Amino acid sequence: MDNMKLIGDLLHSHGLKKTPIRTEVLELFMDHDFALSASDIVAKMTAGHDRVTIYRALSSFEEHGILHRASEDGQGTKYALCGHKCPDEQHTDKHAHFVCDECHQTYCLEDVQVPEVEVSSEFTVERTSFVLGGICRQCQQ
Amino acid sequence: MDNMKLIGDLLHSHGLKKTPIRTEVLELFMDHDFALSASDIVAKMTAGHDRVTIYRALSSFEEHGILHRASEDGQGTKYALCGHKCPDEQHTDKHAHFVCDECHQTYCLEDVQVPEVEVSSEFTVERTSFVLGGICRQCQQ
DNA sequence: TATTTAAATGCAACTTAGTTGCAAATATAA
DNA sequence: TTATATTTGCAACTAAGTTGCATTTAAATA
Numbered sequence: 001m002d003n004m005k006l007i008g009d010l011l012h013s014h015g016l017k018k019t020p021i022r023t024e025v026l027e028l029f030m031d032h033d034f035a036l037s038a039s040d041i042v043a044k045m046t047a048g049h050d051r052v053t054i055y056r057a058l059s060s061f062e063e064h065g066i067l068h069r070a071s072e073d074g075q076g077t078k079y080a081l082c083g084h085k086c087p088d089e090q091h092t093d094k095h096a097h098f099v100c101d102e103c104h105q106t107y108c109l110e111d112v113q114v115p116e117v118e119v120s121s122e123f124t125v126e127r128t129s130f131v132l133g134g135i136c137r138q139c140q141q
Numbered sequence: 142m143d144n145m146k147l148i149g150d151l152l153h154s155h156g157l158k159k160t161p162i163r164t165e166v167l168e169l170f171m172d173h174d175f176a177l178s179a180s181d182i183v184a185k186m187t188a189g190h191d192r193v194t195i196y197r198a199l200s201s202f203e204e205h206g207i208l209h210r211a212s213e214d215g216q217g218t219k220y221a222l223c224g225h226k227c228p229d230e231q232h233t234d235k236h237a238h239f240v241c242d243e244c245h246q247t248y249c250l251e252d253v254q255v256p257e258v259e260v261s262s263e264f265t266v267e268r269t270s271f272v273l274g275g276i277c278r279q280c281q282q
Numbered sequence: 283t284a285t286t287t288a289a290a291t292g293c294a295a296c297t298t299a300g301t302t303g304c305a306a307a308t309a310t311a312a
Numbered sequence: 313t314t315a316t317a318t319t320t321g322c323a324a325c326t327a328a329g330t331t332g333c334a335t336t337t338a339a340a341t342a
Contacts, residue, residue: 039327055328072214134265
């Protein structure tokens with residue numbers, strides 16, 4: 001695992017201090033192939049850290065382009081790492097996401113591009129979110 | 142205004158009782174060209190009706206295909222009438238929606254079709270939501 | 283290595299969205 | 313007009329997210 005080094009670099013390169021909590025949060029994201037919400041993280045963290053701290057870590061990561069918002073279903077906002085297949089910059093909203101109705105997990109569909117569309121000049125589009133819903137393989141049976 | 146007759150028919154044809162509250166809720170949807178959330182409706186209703194009743198009316202309308210979910214931004218779920226340009230059946234998710242970051246209003250983009258996409262067989266897609274975000278004309282200045 | 287300080291954390295308290303159970307009220311069919 | 317299933321209101325709850333403030337800590341620098 002050289003995740004440790006990676007995480008250190010990631011935080012440092014964005015001018016964020018490397019704290020145990022932030023490190024553990026980023027490790028969680030690296031260890032999962034689906035998006036996580038603040039409460040998912042609180043539940044998975046070893047020590048019982050305050051919800052507020054997790055919310056603040058997530059916002060901060062989002063602002064710095066380390067995480068992107070993957071979906072906002074009824075179970076709260078889920079975030080995903082701007083990772084492997086994401087370009088280093090402008091990772092937001094480039095791919096679609098899939099939310100399972102059964103387990104409520106959110107997956108990045110990194111090969112499904114968010115389509116570019118023409119919209120009435122009445123609206124200035126700054127973000128696009130393309131979220132599919134249904135059942136994932138695990139919940140299929 | 143023959144909205145009244147229309148509303149009566151709509152409720153009756155879905156086996157829903159025509160109550161003052163439901164009538165007023167549907168009138169509100171007919172009078173607005175953007176989507177409304179439960180709290181929007183509570184605020185706009187003349188008499189101070191209970192939030193719970195509004196939530197229940199909305200769920201019921203959604204179940205019966207009278208309303209569709211337009212967006213779920215941080216300000217709560219917004220609903221829109223399955224109206225004029227919606228086909229009478231299967232109105233859900235057929236078009237994109239636009240959420241303004243400034244006023245948080247959600248508009249139906251009835252001419253922007255939600256694209257059909259190919260997804261890994263790992264996922265069974267049952268719903269699709271295509272939501273654009275940005276600034277609407279009113280908030281432009 | 284010790285000191286300093288801006289940034290990060292924890293705590294308490296709050297807001298807002300949404301839900302559930304149950305009793306009272308009411309729309310409609312008979 | 314009455315009977316009944318539906319709808320409504322109330323109270324109480326959960327869960328997500330936020331804010332202010334005091335305390336702690338990472339890391340720059342002396």
